[in-house]
Amino acid sequence: MTEAWTQAVRHQLDPGRLLPLGGPEDGTWITEQAAVGTLGRAAAEIPGVLLESLRIGPAPLEPVSEPVVRPPVSALPPGPLRIEAAFTAPLGQLLPETAQQLRSALLDAAAERLGLAVVTADLRVTDLDEGPETGVRPVPETAAARSSPPVTGTGSMRGSAGELAVVATAVPGVARLTAVLGSRPVKVEDHDDPPGRRIEVHLAVAPGHHPVEVARAVRDAVTAAATTDTTGPVTAAVLITETAA
Incomplete structure (x- = not known):
């Protein structure tokens, strides 16, 4: 994982949504910023892929559950989640294969490394790149991220x-x-x-x-x-x- 990715994650979500972690009985949430950091490290292991942005939120039209404890203020209720990501793909590789590799890496990391109930990952290719660098483009720091x-x-x-x-x-x-x-x-x-x-x-x-x-x-x-x-x-x-x- 590059230092640029770490800094970008810290700066862009502030700390983002509060996502349900585990099941309704676990009474646990994770900041979107922390979850994106973990998923970004998984994406950085794919050669040539440059992650531009990544958000995690509720999956549309999916049922939610009542948690066993009162959640933190503004936290999402336990239920299926969706990943939305944009990335630069390497030249010389088939885009569908690269996208599937990234999708699998994100879904596996969400489930195995964190315990997030992610059911889908929507990906968007923003550019093609010849360079070897992997990670994410840094974004400007915000006041909330500094606080x-x-x-x-x-x-x-x-x-x-x-x-x-x-x-x-x-x-x-x-x-x-x-x-x-x-x-x-x-x-x-x-x-x-x-x-x-x-x-x-x-x-x-x-x-x-x-x-x-x-x-x-x-x-x-x-x-x-x-x-x-x-x-x-x-x-x-x-x-x-x-x-x-």
Whole structure:
């Protein structure tokens, strides 16, 4: 993967849609920016293909499901997704074969590396190229992209949120907690009618770990920890903002 691809992904989605990850029972979402980064690394493995743009969104006319936990604000409901990508193809190769190779790489990476329920990939060829470079053309940085710094510690969080941040950070596969557009990495909301507690954790996944498996472990850990000091049910949602998958 080229450095240009990494920078372009960070800059163009800001962080994009919040996509359902796994099934309705997983209570996990991933930023479009993080998912596109993973798919871009898969595309960069195809010789001669230059990925120009890539978006992920809901598949039209497909049914959606109700998640087991309350989703993050503006998150898409669990359901089938669609990839839309534009790319420059290498000269000297049949376009249908190149497109099919890219489509397979994107769909496989979405399913196997992330756990996204992508059902189709719509591709558009924008140009033909003789050069050997692979990756994606960089795009201008936006203000939103500059406003999502990582969180490397939990010292600024106090009370229940701080305690749960320590629990989440200790789960194997969690690289660090993160903040999306200035949000808190751990949110805790107690409610009385009905009684219970809602938790939301934002995190980056470490290399060598599957995002859905890490999210499940984090949900189990923070739910168990929160249950000891509250009455009523405890639910936890996870938002993955970075992954090395």
